[in-house]
Amino acid sequence: MKWETVIGLEVHAQLSTRSKIFSAASTAFGAAPNTQACGVDVALPGVLPVLNREAVAKAIRLGLAVGGKINRRSVFARKNYFYPDLPKGYQISQYEIPIIEGGTLSILVDGAEKTVRLTRAHLEEDAGKSLHEDFHGSTGIDLNRAGTPLLEIVSEPDMRSAADAVAYAKALHGLVRWIDICDGNMQEGSFRCDANVSVRPVGTDRLGTRAEIKNLNSFRFLERAVEFEVRRQIEILEDGGRVVQETRLYDPGRDETRSLRTKEDAHDYRYFPDPDLLPLAVSERWIEEVKAALPELPQAKRGRFIRDFGLSVYDAAVLTAGREIADYFEAAARGADAKVAKHCANWIAGNLSARLNEEGLDIAQSRISAPALRGLIDRIIDGTLSGKLAREVFDAMWAGDGDAAAVIAATGLKQISDSGELESIIDEIIAANTRQVEDYRAGKEKAFNSLVGQVMKATKGKANPQQVNAILKRKLAG
Amino acid sequence: MHDATISMLSRQLAEKRLSSVEITQHFLSRIKALSTRYNCFITVDEEKSLAQARAADTLRAQGRAQPLTGIPVAQKDIFCAKGWLTTCGSRILGNFVAPYDAHVVERLNGAGAVILGKTNMDEFAMGSSNETSHYGPVRNPWDVQTVPGGSSGGSAAAVAARLAPGATGTDTGGSIRQPAALTGVCGLKPTYGVVSRYGMIAFASSLDQGGPMAKCAEDLALLLNIMAGFDARDSTSLEREAEDYTRELARPIAGLRVGLPREFFAEGVSPDVARAVDGAAAELRKLGCETVEVELPRMRLSVPVYYVLAPAEASSNLARYDGVRYGYRAPEFTDLMDMYKKTRAQGFGAEVKRRILIGTYVLSHGYYDAYYIRAQKLRRLIAADFAEAFKRCDVIIGPTSPTTAFRLGEKSGDPVQMYLSDIYTIAVNLAGLPGMSVPCGFDTKGLPVGLQIIGNYFREAQILNVAHQYQLATDWHLRAPAGAE
Numbered sequence: 001m002k003w004e005t006v007i008g009l010e011v012h013a014q015l016s017t018r019s020k021i022f023s024a025a026s027t028a029f030g031a032a033p034n035t036q037a038c039g040v041d042v043a044l045p046g047v048l049p050v051l052n053r054e055a056v057a058k059a060i061r062l063g064l065a066v067g068g069k070i071n072r073r074s075v076f077a078r079k080n081y082f083y084p085d086l087p088k089g090y091q092i093s094q095y096e097i098p099i100i101e102g103g104t105l106s107i108l109v110d111g112a113e114k115t116v117r118l119t120r121a122h123l124e125e126d127a128g129k130s131l132h133e134d135f136h137g138s139t140g141i142d143l144n145r146a147g148t149p150l151l152e153i154v155s156e157p158d159m160r161s162a163a164d165a166v167a168y169a170k171a172l173h174g175l176v177r178w179i180d181i182c183d184g185n186m187q188e189g190s191f192r193c194d195a196n197v198s199v200r201p202v203g204t205d206r207l208g209t210r211a212e213i214k215n216l217n218s219f220r221f222l223e224r225a226v227e228f229e230v231r232r233q234i235e236i237l238e239d240g241g242r243v244v245q246e247t248r249l250y251d252p253g254r255d256e257t258r259s260l261r262t263k264e265d266a267h268d269y270r271y272f273p274d275p276d277l278l279p280l281a282v283s284e285r286w287i288e289e290v291k292a293a294l295p296e297l298p299q300a301k302r303g304r305f306i307r308d309f310g311l312s313v314y315d316a317a318v319l320t321a322g323r324e325i326a327d328y329f330e331a332a333a334r335g336a337d338a339k340v341a342k343h344c345a346n347w348i349a350g351n352l353s354a355r356l357n358e359e360g361l362d363i364a365q366s367r368i369s370a371p372a373l374r375g376l377i378d379r380i381i382d383g384t385l386s387g388k389l390a391r392e393v394f395d396a397m398w399a400g401d402g403d404a405a406a407v408i409a410a411t412g413l414k415q416i417s418d419s420g421e422l423e424s425i426i427d428e429i430i431a432a433n434t435r436q437v438e439d440y441r442a443g444k445e446k447a448f449n450s451l452v453g454q455v456m457k458a459t460k461g462k463a464n465p466q467q468v469n470a471i472l473k474r475k476l477a478g
Numbered sequence: 479m480h481d482a483t484i485s486m487l488s489r490q491l492a493e494k495r496l497s498s499v500e501i502t503q504h505f506l507s508r509i510k511a512l513s514t515r516y517n518c519f520i521t522v523d524e525e526k527s528l529a530q531a532r533a534a535d536t537l538r539a540q541g542r543a544q545p546l547t548g549i550p551v552a553q554k555d556i557f558c559a560k561g562w563l564t565t566c567g568s569r570i571l572g573n574f575v576a577p578y579d580a581h582v583v584e585r586l587n588g589a590g591a592v593i594l595g596k597t598n599m600d601e602f603a604m605g606s607s608n609e610t611s612h613y614g615p616v617r618n619p620w621d622v623q624t625v626p627g628g629s630s631g632g633s634a635a636a637v638a639a640r641l642a643p644g645a646t647g648t649d650t651g652g653s654i655r656q657p658a659a660l661t662g663v664c665g666l667k668p669t670y671g672v673v674s675r676y677g678m679i680a681f682a683s684s685l686d687q688g689g690p691m692a693k694c695a696e697d698l699a700l701l702l703n704i705m706a707g708f709d710a711r712d713s714t715s716l717e718r719e720a721e722d723y724t725r726e727l728a729r730p731i732a733g734l735r736v737g738l739p740r741e742f743f744a745e746g747v748s749p750d751v752a753r754a755v756d757g758a759a760a761e762l763r764k765l766g767c768e769t770v771e772v773e774l775p776r777m778r779l780s781v782p783v784y785y786v787l788a789p790a791e792a793s794s795n796l797a798r799y800d801g802v803r804y805g806y807r808a809p810e811f812t813d814l815m816d817m818y819k820k821t822r823a824q825g826f827g828a829e830v831k832r833r834i835l836i837g838t839y840v841l842s843h844g845y846y847d848a849y850y851i852r853a854q855k856l857r858r859l860i861a862a863d864f865a866e867a868f869k870r871c872d873v874i875i876g877p878t879s880p881t882t883a884f885r886l887g888e889k890s891g892d893p894v895q896m897y898l899s900d901i902y903t904i905a906v907n908l909a910g911l912p913g914m915s916v917p918c919g920f921d922t923k924g925l926p927v928g929l930q931i932i933g934n935y936f937r938e939a940q941i942l943n944v945a946h947q948y949q950l951a952t953d954w955h956l957r958a959p960a961g962a963e
Contacts, residue, residue: 039578043798045571046558046580046677048712078794080841082818089797139814141802270841272850275684275791277713 001238002202005230006210007165007195008119008157011172012150013182014126014190015058021125021149022049022092029188033131037143041128043087048276051076055149056280058181059099059123060290062151065179065297066118068103070287074122076277080270085128085141093152095271098122099280105155105175106299107167108317116168117156123280124150145189151181157196157207162226166219169193170321173219178298178323186217193222197229199237208233209243213257215250225250229257301326310338315345324364331370332377343377351394367398376404383464384414415464419471422455422463426471429454440476448472479504480640481958484549484697487643491538491548498538498548501643502531502592505550509595509641515961516617518636520555521563522595530592537590546704547590552642554633555596556603557688558677559583562593566679567601567611567629570799570806570825580677581709582646582688589704594642598632601827602796603653603681605629606899609890610829617886618661619959620925624883627657627899633691634661639962644692644701648678650685651784652878652903655915658691659878659928662917664945664955665691666698669935670910671716673702674709680795682788683714685907694955695916695945699723702938718936726943732766734944735871739774742876742902754919754927755877758948762875765947772867772874776860780905781897783860786840786853787908792830793837799825832893861909868934873944877902878915878928902930912938916945917954926954 020027023040040047063070077095100121107114126148131140153172159165173191176182184191193216198208213229216222228250233243248257273279296304298320305316305326319329325348333344348363352373356363368376376393379385385393385408396407408414416422429451430437439447455468479501482490490496506524513519527550534548558564558576560583565571579587587593600610608616608631616631618624619639626635630647634657637645647654649667658665666689673688680686690701702723709715738759743752759769801807801821808820826834840849867874879899889896906913911932918929929948933941949955 042803044558044577044804045564045566045574045679045798046576046675048676050711050713080794080797082797082800084800084802084814087798087803089800090794268843270794270838270843270846272790272794272841272846275682275714276680 003199003230003234003237004202005160005162005226006157006198006200006207007159007161007226009155009159009165009168010194010196011153011169012192012194013153013176015055015149015151015181016183016190017052017054017058017149019052019054020147021052021055021123023147025147027148029185031144033140033142033144035144037128037146041087041143041147043089049092049274051277051280052149055123056099056282057286057290058149059121059151060282060287061179061181061294062121062153062176063100063103064287064291064294065175066100066103066105068100068118068121070282071097071099071101072282073097074099074280074282076123076274076280077271078274081267083127084139085130085143085146087128087143087146091125091127092274092277093124094122099282105168105171107164107171108313109161109163109167111314113313114164114167116158116164119154119156121151121153124152126150157198162223162230165195165226166223169219169222174321175298179294189217192217195222195226195229197226197233198243199230199233209245211243211245211257212247213250214247214260221250221252224252224255225257228255232257295323298326305329309333309336309341311341311345315342315349318349319345322363324362328363328366328370332374334374336374340377340381343380344374347373347377347394351391355398367400368394372397372403379404379408384408386415386464388461389413389415412462414462416459416462419467422459422467422471423475425458425463426455426468426475429458430475437476448476480508480643482643483693484546484643484700487549488545488700492543498531498534498550498592499528501548502527502550502594505594505642512639512641512962515622516619516635516639516641517614518597518616518632518639518641519552519595520565520567520598520613520632523562526561527592527594530587534590534592544589545700546586548592549644550592550594550642551586551701552594552597552633552636552645553583554630554646554648555599556648556679557583557646558679559593559596562596564596564679565613566603567599567613568799568826568830569612570822572612572806574805576677578677581674581711582705583677585704585707586646591704597630597636597645600629600631600653601830602679602792603629603648603650603686604792604829604833606652606656606896607884607886607889608632608657609886610827612827615886618883618925619962620662620883621923624885624925625660627660627879627883629653629657630665630691631657634658634663634665637661637663637691637693638959640958644690644697646688646701646705647691648681648686648688649903649907650681650687650788651907652900654689654691655878655903655913655928655930656900658915659917659926659930660883662926662928662954662957662959663691664694664698664914664916665689666702666914666938666942667906667912668702668706668938669716669912670907671714672706672718672912672936672938674707674712674715676709676711676715680791682791683795684791685784685788687907694949695914695942696724696727698914698945699727699939699942721939723939723942726939727946729943729947730766731762731944731947734767734873736762736767736769736944737772737867737871737874738769739772739777739867739874739876741774741777746880746898746901747877748881748921750921751877751879751881751927754921755875755929758918758929759875761948761951762944765951770871772870774860774863774867774905776856776863777905779856780860780908781901783853783856783908784900784904785836785897786849787857789833789837790841790850791837793834793841796826796830796834801825829893857908860905864905864909864911864932872934873937873941874932876930876932878930879903882921882923882925882927906932911935912941914941914945916948917957918952919954926957
């Protein structure tokens with residue numbers, strides 16, 4: 001039987017507010033345990049939550065960016081369960097009425113554009129952390145993270161492969177950073193994915209029983225976990241078994257998922273509206289204010305890059321993966337035509353990205369500024385540099401030897417495009433290689449290449465190859 | 479001195495005839511002498527109180543005194559007060575020293591009032607007799623074999639026994655008004671949102687409201703002037719301009735329409751209580767008020783509605799007492815779940831457990847709609863009944879409690895009977911209205927009867943006006959129990 005994979009993702013994006021969602025304590029990462037937990041976070045008797053409006057504004061930003069519906073009235077509810085790192089014994093979340101409903105995100109998989117629908121996005125608070133090391137026989141509790149604002153972004157089950165899931169997660173990751181609501185740091189847990197995975201026979205509409213996979217803190221883990229889980233479920237079904245609805249944990253060490261809890265021992269969270277918080281009202285004016293402060297969104301920018309610079313869909317997607325790379329491209333391609341823009345795109349996605357990766361730098365930290373890269377590209381366009389020479393100049397620029405003009409002046413790395421100079425060099429080569437000339441005239445193409453090689457050697461590679469070809473052909477024909 | 483009202487003490491302080499240290503010392507020595515008899519206080523700290531009194535006298539000497547500067551006020555042990563043991567009447571907070579001040583405490587401290595001690599109360603404010611306190615029952619100063627009511631029973635008894643000129647209380651279903659009635663003192667529950675709940679340990683968040691308790695309406699107004707006010711730390715606190723609650727006290731009440739809900743005088747009310755309340759209505763007519771009959775048809779549903787909503791909220795509010803971060807932790811346990819179970823089994827009393835169970839049940843999957851959602855709908859209808867009634871009258875009066883003080887142990891085995899003692903007060907919390915209780919007579923056994931006065935939203939000044947005018951014409955509020963002289 002042929003199987004179809006169905007995936008929906010739940011992403012918890014930590015909102016990059018200075019203070020927590022219901023208290024004034026700092027959200028900075030990495031402080032000594034419990035130094036960033038105030039009375040509200042510790043859940044002292046008598047304390048009360050006060051909503052951080054900055055967290056709401058960030059949720060609205062996402063709602064606008066995905067074209068979702070921003071509910072004018074949403075409700076905070078209590079999700080009740082006991083856990084040592086959950087100080088109140090309940091988590092404040094949004095349940096029946098979330099702040100954002102609907103919206104879409106477009107992804108690019110194997111060159112094809114796909115739309116993933118969003119179910120909802122709701123605000124909630126993070127829990128603390130249990131520390132099992134260093135406390136012989138006991139567990140330590142660090143409440144620094146307790147109360148950090150989260151936006152849980154839930155997708156519809158619109159993805160059909162691990163590649164889809166990764167593309168969606170990356171697109172969302174890019175978007176939350178683009179609109180500056182989340183720092184996207186997956187190691188620190190700022191952007192966490194849970195995947196709902198099921199399989200069904202191709203051609204059926206009904207969803208199979210799903211497993212929810214937790215602990216996917218990298219795109220690679222997401223991909224591996226989904227692939228493993230799909231294999232596991234298909235094996236069960238092909239052996240005539242039944243998939244159990246359960247929560248599974250991905251273990252990167254063993255590259256497998258394993259059962260955490262089944263539906264039977266799922267909690268009854270006893271949700272009810274939090275009486276300490278009034279329903280959240282979002283005014284038209286507030287939405288307009290947030291909208292006015294929103295940057296141009298990736299999709300709009302992508303369209304513009306294609307329209308204004310004639311970029312391919314693929315290039316446009318690569319160059320809008322993040323705001324920094326898009327800004328860099330725009331700065332480099334200012335006033336460029338399609339040809340120059342294509343060069344810019346290739347250089348940024350190629351050599352520049354490779355160098356940045358090697359050194360672990362963000363594009364904003366690039367050793368070559370966007371105008372400097374453009375200066376280099378302009379020298380290619382005007383024929384001063386061949387592709388090979390340009391790479392050498394690029395390396396020198398990266399090493400800090402100045403801009404393209406300075407490197408060329410200092411090293412003489414430039415093409416000999418002066419046809420007079422080239423013609424006399426070629427005349428000398430023809431005169432000194434009568435045998436190859438005769439061979440060529442006798443129809444041996446190889447002899448031509450040898451002559452070109454001689455010219456390049458004589459010019460130390462600085463001759464413009466097209467020009468050499470043309471002059472040689474003309475002279476040998478004559 | 480201890481028979482004096484707060485306004486009298488305030489005047490004497492202003493005239494330098496008394497110092498705060500003298501007043502505080504006087505009440506502290508009375509507490510020392512009588513505390514075993516009434517068990518009003520859970521914590522008394524003479525040094526702390528006297529230090530505040532000395533600071534108040536300094537303020538006064540510097541000419542920076544306000545009306546309450548130097549006045550000792552007992553704090554219900556539900557309010558966090560920095561450096562004070564704050565138990566909420568429970569074993570589970572038996573070692574909890576609050577690291578911060580509740581808004582109410584902060585305001586009273588800021589006004590120069592002296593914390594006279596922390597008063598006994600039903601555990602987590604769950605009770606109508608003060609018998610659920612882990613620290614033992616409070617005795618009613620009018621008859622130590624009877625209960626003082628609850629949950630603010632310690633505050634009520636302290637004022638009644640002249641151990642404090644005033645006290646704070648909280649009222650979720652009648653916890654200020656019912657004990658005030660049973661001990662012959664005055665107590666006011668403001669409109670929901672007028673007094674910040676910050677630092678007031680939560681029982682049922684959508685119903686809880688702090689308020690003052692004292693000997694007379696004028697004192698309540700003075701205390702409320704300080705206790706009320708917007709607090710950004712409580713999202714349900716209402717952002718309104720500050721009011722002077724004394725401003726209408728002197729206004730004549732002739733022409734005022736006083737509503738008498740038929741349901742308040744139906745079966746269940748004891749004849750003695752009915753007679754005293756009728757007498758009060760007659761007195762108000764003598765003062766020129768017009769009494770009109772009104773209806774609150776769905777008031778009878780208020781007890782069942784309350785006993786769904788309040789336990790639901792409580793079951794969640796009390797989840798934080800888990801032995802992990804502060805408070806009581808069972809000394810022996812095998813694992814985390816066992817620690818939770820033993821801590822909560824040993825830390826909470828029977829009534830608190832009963833309500834946690836009820837609340838957990840009504841919020842459970844499959845029962846939520848049938849209980850919680852229906853109760854919320856009825857809550858709105860009960861509020862609508864009041865809105866209808868207030869079209870026909872300015873204030874509503876009736877009994878605060880169907881009976882006078884009952885005997886210790888009389889109802890503690892029968893929760894439903896106990897719950898019914900709040901039948902006249904609960905609807906006011908469900909609607910979020912202001913209500914108060916003032917003494918209006920005695921039963922045949924000499925136990926005090928309370929008159930409840932209910933106002934429209936934010937009309938605290940008006941019910942205080944009615945109460946004050948009534949108290950100018952009567953002297954029920956001046957009577958002190960024997961043994962408290």
